[in-house]
Amino acid sequence: MEFDLLSLLVFLIISLLLIALIRNLRRYDHPNLKLPPGSFGWPFIGETIEFLFGKPENFVGERMKRYSPDIFKTKILGEKTVVICGPNGHKFLFSNEQKLFTAFRPHPMQRLFRSYRTKATAVTVAAAEVETKVIRTPGFFKPEALVRYLPKMDAMTQQLIGSSWYGKSEVPVHSLSKTITLSLACRFFLGIDHPERIARLVEHFDDITNGMHSIISNFPGTIFYRATKAAEAIRKELRAVIGEKKAAIASGAPAMDILSHMIIVSDPTGKFMPEAEIADKMMGLLVAGYSTISTTMTFFMKYVGLHPTIYQRVYLEQMEISNDKKDGELLNWDDLGKMKYSWNVMCEVMRLVPPLQGTFREVLVDFTYAGYTIPKGWKLYWTVSTTNMNPEYFPNPEKFDPSRFEGDKMQPYTFTPFGGGPRLCPGKEYARLAVLSFVHNVVKRYKWEVMDPLEKVVGDMMPTPEKGLLVHLHAH
Template sequence: MEVTCLLLSMVLLVLALAISIFAFKHSSHSAKNLPPGSLGWPIFGETLDFLFGKPEKFVSDRMKRYSSDIFKTKILGEETAVICGPGGHKFLFSNEQKLFTAFRPHAMQKIFRSYQAAAPAQAQVPREAESKILRSPGFLKPEALVGYLGEMDSITQLHMQTYWEGKDEVKAFALAKTLTLSLACRFFLGSDDPERIARLVSNFDDMTLGMHSIPLNVYGTTFYRANKAAAAIRKELRIIIDEKRAGMSKGAQVQDILCHMILATDPSGKHMAEAEIADKIMGLLVAGYSTVATAMTFFMKNVGERPDIYAKILAEQIEVAADKKAGELLDWNDIQKMKYSWNVMYEVMRLTPPLQGTFREALTDFTYAGYTIPKGWKV
């Protein structure tokens, strides 16, 4: 009986402390003129509504309920101010690194920074030096696209012939993801092995879903599946790194970003650790995977629903093709002629942004639309 009473007292004490901390935290914010909105449930906030509904509906519903300019919420464990509309976008981008800095959700940090947990005692390449390493290779510069176009055209044509032509029905999003990952693997890894690409594709979807999830690494959760998928991708990448090192030791040319990362050093002469290279490459592959495929898929969907727009795009593409010799691949001048096609693509991305759920962190208290956003809040 005494043991039971003691346990009950301890539980009540812990609950009282948790409620007190929660109340204190929220009372400290109440003195500020915070944006309208709700922080939802303790701990979870409105995360479940955000993750399991549609992000655009989550935002539009709260814009109607609270304000078309700004509202507060709590998602992924973070108190967040959502700034809305064209004016909000202009304010956000014009104050980058002044009022805000980039913030990656904790789930994303855990997935893409495994090398820090795996080797905490090992000195890491400083962030400034790391950024310089990633920016330095010529094939990452915009003008390098001119040299890639022919090969990109060739890979895309082969993909269309293999998976699209002659089919009564195709799954556009799935095939768009296979294409974008094929292109990314070719230019980032120097690999065009279809079996390897298929293995990567099978894991990327689980990992992408887990990047914006509650970082609870328990069997059955989205984050657990993402971590498992990331481990499989990382294992495959480390095999590729070993193959690259072996090839370079035999005189193979440095033609992709992976080779560059293996060879590059910071000012002190340190190389990136293999685990760090794998995580960085994984991040690059993700950046060029679902977002590009999403934009391509919505382009096909929107254009397919508008025969008048489709006819104009087709006429423009036929005009470009008419100036090409048989078997001749696209070049930069051809791309410049596709003005209407590009405008349609821009409008598609405006209507349905391919990248949603990106965050920034407030570097200081600031005011927007008459409301105060505290330092440390996510935006």
């Protein structure tokens, strides 16, 4: 009997579904282990759709109520995953890095950033050693190094705010925050004196940021396809920058930035990182130092614009610093210590709108937590969503209230926007400098009103005001 094309297609589809169902049932059959409660969802896709397109705090909160407040299992982005919840979960995670689990990047990130692929080779292992040596050993992100960069950061922020908003009454905040953040990152990471060279690629960075947490579907028009094209464009530009930097180093220019050190530092065998690998590492650093900081700047403008009394306290604090300075004198390290209330405001912004929802780990050995066993090879998802909006730790969690961060009110491990333990974000101090420099310069120049207080926020993994957060400016 001959099958026509339609019959054959139906037969193949049914066969594939049956195979998937059988594999799905067998794959998670661990008869000797007490696995965490939860659901792996649908074959293939698991619960990825709910994870990517529902609010993260809802995805996590609903499962904590349904299964356990301590731990639950799911399947997201193609991986069997457990979520360890609450401050005790945070403490356990931060205390066991590199013992029970190690860093893992989801498959979309691995595809976009080739150096993130988990299959170890001699080249990738050597590159990882060089990357660690460059970033950790010279201490680019340590206060003693950042203190030298702060005046430049202040000057660049002043210039960009002035050139973008001077003489205007209505402006979109998000576009400026992205330009400032990417310009600072290019200057700090790449040593580019004219950062607009990379800043003009800002839309490409947006596409990559969205693509890092998306379904891998590399067809024209999809989020992941746009991200792939954006990564190619940025890689090409970075290869050109690397070539110029090598020429400058050969002519005797000092190595004053991360890119230069990544070029000149070798691994223990004497090998240098290939240019393609350097470009990939630098693209990862730029993305990390771009989207999270610009998000925090943008939502600072929103929440402070909606709360005049909070604005007034920030303004008075910043003007006290400004009034103590001579004309043209830039920010210094001591000034940051005087911005306590401004930083409390920023912390409350990050609590309500986390610039980073969470990160993944890969389980190295079977281990037990809260009475359940997590098998080797599974993934662990750490997220701020198990604490940030929990009324047990933050009463009236929907309310914008910077006073939460005054004194010793905070319970340990309830607010962890930069992670913790050995994998505490190395750029934490850099981010603090960038956002406080922005606060100092914007409140000195302007008071503002948010044009649409109910503007929709899109992109739950990377929150963005749908219309760019239009504000009405009043110059001082």
